[in-house]
Amino acid sequence: MKTIELDLFLKNLLRPETFDDYCPNGLQIEGRDEIKKIAFAVSATRESAEQAALAKADALIVHHGVFWKFHGTKTLTGPFAKRVFPLIKNEINLFAYHLPLDGHPEIGNAASVAKLIGLNTLSSFGIYKGASTGIMGEFSKPIPALEVKKLLEEKLGHSILYSNPPETKGSIKSVGIITGGAKSEWRDALKLGLDAYITGEMSEHDYHESRESGIHMFAGGHHATEKFGIISLMNHIKKEFPILECQFLDSENPA
Secondary structure, three states: OOOHHHHHHHHHHOOOHHOOOOOOOEEOOOOOEEEEEEEEEEOOOOOHHHHHHHOOOEEEEEOOOOHHOOOOOOOOOOHHHHHHHHHHHHOOOEEOOOOOHHHOOOOOOOHHHHHHHHOEEEEEEEEOOOEEEEEEEEEEEEEEHHHHHHHHHHHHOOOOOEEEOOOOOOOEEEEEOOOOOOOOOOOHHHHHOOOOOOOOOOOOOEEEEHHHHHHEEEEEEOOOOOOOOHHHHHHHHHHHHHOOOOOOOOOOOOO
């Protein structure tokens, strides 16, 4: 397919114009016009760029791209240049979708984690500047909190930080999820009366404050909670365009 066709497909699917994001979403680096093979990764890093080049991919689709508003103006020198040059030298298109992939109700990061652990009656959760970035749902029956922790460790393949509230019954039915670095949004789950909140990271003060507020908070790693959305997107593209070759590039990122 043509690069312009893939660009249009992703725009229609993920609707980046509905999000006020920290980065440009969509085509960040333009490569060749024709796409036969697509590599997928959580982040556009030197590792994933070099792996995409070795795999002879025509495009690399990621959740975390190379340009961020909080980085300001950057020169193509040093480590940043080594991250970008494999893509440019090999004419690999780089597509990046941040909040649009977090909040997509079907294939987003939060929705993918929710389905992975068996939540039902899914609906939008975590409004950021007018757009939902998460999902909330329920287990079919209450599950002991430590069983939820064990389930997350099994499904995410990652150790889980857990703020165990001392003054609760210890069972969980309703859950809010925003993956990645949304460590303070447990307050949104608390306001809605949810039993638990799942994210990627946990700060020292959020551990104490969520625990003392009586909500179960689980943090399963930024990377670990955000690889399922990009995998879901890959599987969706494979289904829509079976002629395309697709490959997921994993990373040994413990964070």
